[in-house]
Amino acid sequence: MKKFTFLSVFALLSLAMQGQSLNKSLSTVTSITEIAEGVILNTAHGNVKVQVYSPTVIRIQASKENSFNTSSYAVIANPSKGIFKLQKEESKLIIHTDSCILEISKNPLRFILKDKAGNVLNEDEKDFGTSWIGEEVTTYKKMQENEKFIGLGEKTGNLNRRGEGYTNWNTDFFAYPSNGDPLYATIPFFIGIHHDKVYGIFLDNTHKSHFNFGASNNRFSSFTAELGEMNYYLIANSTVAGIIKSYTDLTGKMEMPSLWSIGFQQCRYSYYPDKEVISLAKTFREKKIPADVIYFDIHYMDNYKIFTWDTNRFPQPKKMLDELEGMGFKNVVIVDPGIKVEKDYKAYEEGLSRDLFLKYPDGSNYTGQVWPGWCHFPDFTNPKTRDWWGASFKGYVNDGIDGFWNDMNEPATWGQRFPDLVEANFDGQKTSHREWHNVYGMQMARSTFEGTKKLMSGKRPFILTRAAYSGIQRYSAIWTGDNRPEDDHMMAGVRLVNSLGLSGVANAGYDVGGFAGEASKELFSRWMQIGAFCPFFRSHKMIDAKDSEPWSYGEKVEEIVRNYISFRYKLMPYLYSTFYEATQNGMPVARSLSINYTHDPMIYDWKYQNQYLFGQSIMVAPVVSNKEINKVYLPEGEWYDLNTERKYTGKQELYVETPMETLPLYVKGSAIIPMQSVVQSAQEMPHDTMYLHVYMGSGNNSYTYYEDAGEGYAFEEGKFYKRQIAFDAKKKQLLFEEVQGNLPSKFTNIKLILHGFDAQTSVKSGNNKMSLKQETIELIPGVSQFDPIGKSIDGKKSTVKTLCIKNNQAKFNVSW
Numbered sequence: 001m002k003k004f005t006f007l008s009v010f011a012l013l014s015l016a017m018q019g020q021s022l023n024k025s026l027s028t029v030t031s032i033t034e035i036a037e038g039v040i041l042n043t044a045h046g047n048v049k050v051q052v053y054s055p056t057v058i059r060i061q062a063s064k065e066n067s068f069n070t071s072s073y074a075v076i077a078n079p080s081k082g083i084f085k086l087q088k089e090e091s092k093l094i095i096h097t098d099s100c101i102l103e104i105s106k107n108p109l110r111f112i113l114k115d116k117a118g119n120v121l122n123e124d125e126k127d128f129g130t131s132w133i134g135e136e137v138t139t140y141k142k143m144q145e146n147e148k149f150i151g152l153g154e155k156t157g158n159l160n161r162r163g164e165g166y167t168n169w170n171t172d173f174f175a176y177p178s179n180g181d182p183l184y185a186t187i188p189f190f191i192g193i194h195h196d197k198v199y200g201i202f203l204d205n206t207h208k209s210h211f212n213f214g215a216s217n218n219r220f221s222s223f224t225a226e227l228g229e230m231n232y233y234l235i236a237n238s239t240v241a242g243i244i245k246s247y248t249d250l251t252g253k254m255e256m257p258s259l260w261s262i263g264f265q266q267c268r269y270s271y272y273p274d275k276e277v278i279s280l281a282k283t284f285r286e287k288k289i290p291a292d293v294i295y296f297d298i299h300y301m302d303n304y305k306i307f308t309w310d311t312n313r314f315p316q317p318k319k320m321l322d323e324l325e326g327m328g329f330k331n332v333v334i335v336d337p338g339i340k341v342e343k344d345y346k347a348y349e350e351g352l353s354r355d356l357f358l359k360y361p362d363g364s365n366y367t368g369q370v371w372p373g374w375c376h377f378p379d380f381t382n383p384k385t386r387d388w389w390g391a392s393f394k395g396y397v398n399d400g401i402d403g404f405w406n407d408m409n410e411p412a413t414w415g416q417r418f419p420d421l422v423e424a425n426f427d428g429q430k431t432s433h434r435e436w437h438n439v440y441g442m443q444m445a446r447s448t449f450e451g452t453k454k455l456m457s458g459k460r461p462f463i464l465t466r467a468a469y470s471g472i473q474r475y476s477a478i479w480t481g482d483n484r485p486e487d488d489h490m491m492a493g494v495r496l497v498n499s500l501g502l503s504g505v506a507n508a509g510y511d512v513g514g515f516a517g518e519a520s521k522e523l524f525s526r527w528m529q530i531g532a533f534c535p536f537f538r539s540h541k542m543i544d545a546k547d548s549e550p551w552s553y554g555e556k557v558e559e560i561v562r563n564y565i566s567f568r569y570k571l572m573p574y575l576y577s578t579f580y581e582a583t584q585n586g587m588p589v590a591r592s593l594s595i596n597y598t599h600d601p602m603i604y605d606w607k608y609q610n611q612y613l614f615g616q617s618i619m620v621a622p623v624v625s626n627k628e629i630n631k632v633y634l635p636e637g638e639w640y641d642l643n644t645e646r647k648y649t650g651k652q653e654l655y656v657e658t659p660m661e662t663l664p665l666y667v668k669g670s671a672i673i674p675m676q677s678v679v680q681s682a683q684e685m686p687h688d689t690m691y692l693h694v695y696m697g698s699g700n701n702s703y704t705y706y707e708d709a710g711e712g713y714a715f716e717e718g719k720f721y722k723r724q725i726a727f728d729a730k731k732k733q734l735l736f737e738e739v740q741g742n743l744p745s746k747f748t749n750i751k752l753i754l755h756g757f758d759a760q761t762s763v764k765s766g767n768n769k770m771s772l773k774q775e776t777i778e779l780i781p782g783v784s785q786f787d788p789i790g791k792s793i794d795g796k797k798s799t800v801k802t803l804c805i806k807n808n809q810a811k812f813n814v815s816w
């Protein structure tokens with residue numbers, strides 16, 4: 001030890017004498033090699049490869065080696081040839097694409113990303129650029145004036161991450177505090193905002209990484225990987241939506257979810273035996289609280305052994321699942337990666353004989369403890385293991401299981417110190433836990449997705465995961481793990497889901513009601529209201545806590561919850577079309593206001609940062625459970641209070657009353673929102689009329705309506721119904737474009753429901769005058785009088801104009 005200290009001091013002194021720093025940054029370019037997709041640059045301190053992926057995406061790799069990594073678990077796109085021009089100057093090289101400019105200065109090697117007009121989007125900190133301290137590599141970027149940072153996946157904290165630092169290391173964090181870090185998922189992608197410009201950066205290095213957005217310094221933002229290459233993608237686009245599109249072009253989009261999987265889901269740790277599950281399902285139906293899914297947490301298994309059933313609790317699983325199906329319920333089982341070390345247990349014996357588990361460097365299987373006791377862990381980075389795992393779901397699928405909940409896949413072990421020397425195949429590139437850890441959960445979800453997709457005869461598998469890495473959206477939805485029943489957590493959850501949405505994960509949710517402990521009735525009720533506007537909507541509660549079903553908190557809460565879940569089911573056509581958008585351009589379902597109102601400083605204010613758009617046109621203003629008056633911010637534009645129909649102009653702060661039964665919801669002027677009659681599950685057909693709500697506004701709007709069978713893949717062969725509907729404020733018309741796809745809509749009629757139109761409005765379809773009806777509607781009902789000395793609360797009624805039309809395929813318009 002003494003000797004080491006003496007040597008280190010000596011080394012430091014000799015470096016100092018030579019005027020050298022321990023921090024070695026990329027130095028002067030010594031040679032340049034042009035390649036088809038970019039350029040390779042060598043310096044005395046590291047080499048760099050620059051590749052153009054698309055006009056908006058440029059990859060920069062910096063390595064101390066002469067070769068560069070070519071594999072990635074996240075990226076599915078390839079670099080493109082011939083889509084840029086290289087301009088060579090004495091002191092710099094300049095890459096021009098159709099969307100951006102990358103300036104590469106040679107002495108020392110540094111990068112500046114600009115838009116086409118020459119405005120700086122992102123630039124290296126000129127002195128540090130990309131540097132190494134030992135093995136650890138960091139890229140330092142100049143902190144721009146008033147720069148804001150959003151995204152970075154499942155990260156707590158404010159919407160604007162300025163002043164914060166974060167670590168990426170997938171962590172099993174039970175009952176994490178609402179500002180805890182790191183949590184379960186690693187998505188090293190963020191968006192920077194300054195001078196009315198935006199850019200994105202994705203660091204694709206799976207080792208532990210660190211992001212600094214001006215924490216403890218006022219000079220730079222930076223990203224660090226503890227080992228491996230600096231490997232990042234610069235994304236240039238003029239809007240946040242455009243950046244998300246480019247990022248998801250790179251890392252993939254989600255597949256169309258089955259309709260049932262976007263309905264309400266009921267979970268608890270754990271429902272058993274079978275009788276309890278059936279009675280739970282019956283209660284939902286009796287009480288007319290719509291729901292689609294019931295979960296089986298770990299107690300369904302025999303001693304927590306994956307791919308088994310506890311036959312005492314569930315003697316006839318298939319019969320029970322058939323009965324659930326008969327009541328319109330789908331089901332999801334939990335699967336954990338730990339395979340119990342137990343002789344004659346099939347999964348264990350197969351894993352052992354086929355050599356599928358994670359290993360110590362001496363070749364023996366790693367053993368760690370989780371729910372079943374001592375376990376081996378499948379190596380999901382080995383293609384052989386992925387195939388085996390995927391095929392092992394056959395029994396579940398034959399029993400009639402519909403969805404698969406991948407938990408504990410950070411991977412979690414008791415002791416929380418997974419040894420770094422444990423090795424994985426890493427798709428042929430054998431590596432240590434330091435590199436494979438952050439992709440383990442994603443590769444488990446991938447194996448589950450790919451395996452069950454093959455087994456489920458053309459149905460869409462539903463996969464949920466806790467741990468994740470960039471690109472997870474291709475396989476699975478994410479939930480934000482073991483949260484707590486606290487107001488702070490409810491709000492943190494909203495921001496986590498919004499941040500995941502900014503980071504390519506459109507399908508995400510939190511445990512509604514708070515997992516670790518018991519919620520007050522006010523908190524549960526509020527959380528269910530907000531959850532009704534969460535992409536993935538599931539209530540979950542930990543073992544040993546009191547009952548936590550929609551009816552467990554008294555009659556009033558039950559009615560409020562029924563109202564909001566029912567409203568989500570009314571919104572199904574809108575929600576499904578929003579998910580369709582996610583499959584096309586990566587746009588999230590829960591959209592942080594930073595997507596549409598990026599440069600409005602008010603939306604980053606702590607009071608308003610939780611507000612978001614649910615789909616294109618409904619703004620949700622989440623409020624805490626214990627305040628009956630709250631402040632809401634309406635950004636630019638026209639807004640209607642969804643409950644009262646009162647119209648507001650934007651750019652103003654409001655005080656709003658938020659009694660327990662009312663969540664503040666606002667609709668954009670010119671909005672087009674398709675709704676349906678309430679159904680009790682996605683398996684029930686709604687009435688044959690679509691209710692198309694249209695809100696008068698002074699701007700134009702274009703809306704894509706999408707419908708398909710809600711299950712299966714026939715839509716890939718054209719079996720869908722898609723229609724563009726445009727609201728034209730100047731021409732005063734609603735234009736229904738011709739239907740695309742060859743599936744008839746489930747709605748044979750369209751009932752137009754016009755909000756905010758003048759009392760005298762008359763309409764024509766083509767040249768035919770149509771007669772409008774005046775009606776009173778109630779979107780979210782009130783609450784009955786339960787207490788003999790209490791009062792009932794009326795729902796908010798509004799007067800609208802309506803018009804029924806046939807849902808014809810051809811183009812037509814309605815004008816006023």
Ligand code: GLC
Nearest residue numbers: 268269297298334407481482
């Ligand atoms: C983990 C999960 C939780 C689950 C529990 C038992 O804590 O995060 O959702 O209920 O394990 O399986």
